[in-house]
Amino acid sequence: MKNCKRFKILSVVGARPNFIKIAPFCSAIKSHKNIDHCLVHTGQHYDAQMSDSFFKDLEIPTPDFNLNVGSASHAVQTAKIMIEFEKVLKKAQPNVVVVVGDVNSTLACSLVASKMGFPVAHIEAGLRSFDRTMPEEINRILTDSISDILFTSCTDANRNLLKEGLPKNRIFFVGNIMIDSLRANQAKANKQRVLELLGLKKGGFCLVTLHRPSNVDNLNILIEIFSALEVIQRHLKVIFPVHPRTQININKLIKTGKIKKSDNLLLIKPLSYLSFFNILQRAKFVITDSGGIQEETTVLGIPCLTVRTNTERPITEEIGTNILVGSDKKALIKESLKVLTGKGKKGTIPKYWDGNTAKRIIKILIRLHTQNILFRYPKSQS
Numbered sequence: 001m002k003n004c005k006r007f008k009i010l011s012v013v014g015a016r017p018n019f020i021k022i023a024p025f026c027s028a029i030k031s032h033k034n035i036d037h038c039l040v041h042t043g044q045h046y047d048a049q050m051s052d053s054f055f056k057d058l059e060i061p062t063p064d065f066n067l068n069v070g071s072a073s074h075a076v077q078t079a080k081i082m083i084e085f086e087k088v089l090k091k092a093q094p095n096v097v098v099v100v101g102d103v104n105s106t107l108a109c110s111l112v113a114s115k116m117g118f119p120v121a122h123i124e125a126g127l128r129s130f131d132r133t134m135p136e137e138i139n140r141i142l143t144d145s146i147s148d149i150l151f152t153s154c155t156d157a158n159r160n161l162l163k164e165g166l167p168k169n170r171i172f173f174v175g176n177i178m179i180d181s182l183r184a185n186q187a188k189a190n191k192q193r194v195l196e197l198l199g200l201k202k203g204g205f206c207l208v209t210l211h212r213p214s215n216v217d218n219l220n221i222l223i224e225i226f227s228a229l230e231v232i233q234r235h236l237k238v239i240f241p242v243h244p245r246t247q248i249n250i251n252k253l254i255k256t257g258k259i260k261k262s263d264n265l266l267l268i269k270p271l272s273y274l275s276f277f278n279i280l281q282r283a284k285f286v287i288t289d290s291g292g293i294q295e296e297t298t299v300l301g302i303p304c305l306t307v308r309t310n311t312e313r314p315i316t317e318e319i320g321t322n323i324l325v326g327s328d329k330k331a332l333i334k335e336s337l338k339v340l341t342g343k344g345k346k347g348t349i350p351k352y353w354d355g356n357t358a359k360r361i362i363k364i365l366i367r368l369h370t371q372n373i374l375f376r377y378p379k380s381q382s
Contacts, residue, residue, distance in 0.1 A: 007369045008036045010094035013063075014044035014081070014105025016054060017178075017292050020273065021100040021123060023058035024180035028358035032366070037061075038092050042081045042105040043068040053272035057188075058181060065092075074104060074135055081108035089116055095375045096121055096365065099143065100177070102136040102312075107143050114146040119374050123177055123361065125150035126157025127291075129312040133214075136291075140312070148374045151361055153177070154315045154350055170374075174360040175352025178292055179299055182277070183355030189277035198239065198266065200279070206232060206336070207283040208240040215289050215307055216246040219253060221327045225307060226250075226259040228332040229287075233264035235340055236284060241271050285339040287332065294322045299353055303344035305335050320347035 013022045029037045041063035067084040069077055097113040099106045100123040110120045125144050129137050152158050153176040161171050210216050229238055253259040285303040294313050297304035298320030309326045316322035323345055325331040368374055
């Protein structure tokens with residue numbers, strides 16, 4: 001295969017977690033003049049709070065293509081992305097397609113690229129919850145199985161991929177790219193005035209985030225969680241940025257009297273990345289069902305109570321600050337009171353969660369490109 005002077009990378013984003021992970025990747029590329037970067041936004045998350053504010057806060061370049069697929073069922077959304085992304089690939093002709101995370105955009109674009117003969121590099125490969133009822137787990141497994149290059153954030157991810165029979169020479173342990181964004185934006189986040197506006201003091205509140213359908217669409221479980229929050233708010237303020245879809249269910253339960261408003265439980269609108277980061281690092285502890293927040297709290301040294309029975313990020317529980325409490329009211333209250341009495345879980349930071357993951361990834365991609373390993377080249381240059 002003939003060597004190609006310029007290296008064309010196409011990267012894909014679609015949803016809120018993707019934006020946080022792609023920002024440092026875009027930034028790292030800027031210092032390499034021989035790389036042409038094409039950014040594609042599928043439009044899976046598209047409103048101001050879920051998309052626009054993240055591009056602004058994280059200084060992500062304006063996408064070269066926006067597929068504008070919007071919301072839909074998993075099948076319809078995935079299909080729409082595949083149809084539109086095929087058109088983009090025919091025009092762009094990249095040397096490699098880079099996908100991140102585990103959302104529908106990740107699977108849809110990696111599948112199209114693979115079928116069209118374009119190498120796929122998956123950032124955050126190998127994470128497994130071993131729970132196939134989670135749509136994200138299906139996305140992770142399928143994306144990894146067809147990816148040519150697998151960038152992992154932890155050693156257990158490497159083990160998972162090897163157990164699944166993926167070649168060792170395609171697996172690269174590079175660290176956690178989400179932490180790159182955390183490190184790079186800490187100073188900017190510190191300048192936000194969220195605590196002042198909400199009347200909060202550092203360490204004087206618990207931060208809650210819930211978005212998984214298993215928690216927010218199952219009304220019986222949502223009632224159980226709110227019952228626990230009602231107890232917790234007696235001891236300190238509880239701040240809950242609520243997604244509009246979740247707010248609808250909460251309003252139904254309040255109207256029927258199944259949950260009640262509490263003085264110290266503040267339900268607020270979703271926050272931008274910098275505003276959320278500002279209050280995250282100042283919380284006494286966090287209650288969440290987010291995978292990314294399990295990682296961020298581990299790095300920040302903040303106790304994290306995860307409202308799930310499993311996690312695709314077990315390292316945050318093994319050596320980090322994370323504890324799985326399920327949706328059990330008693331367990332959630334018990335672990336919360338432990339934190340309030342100074343017995344919250346302490347942890348250590350995993351290897352390579354140091355803010356330099358994007359640089360490692362770019363270095364590896366350039367080496368593979370230079371050696372003509374795994375890459376195809378645009379037809380016009382072949």
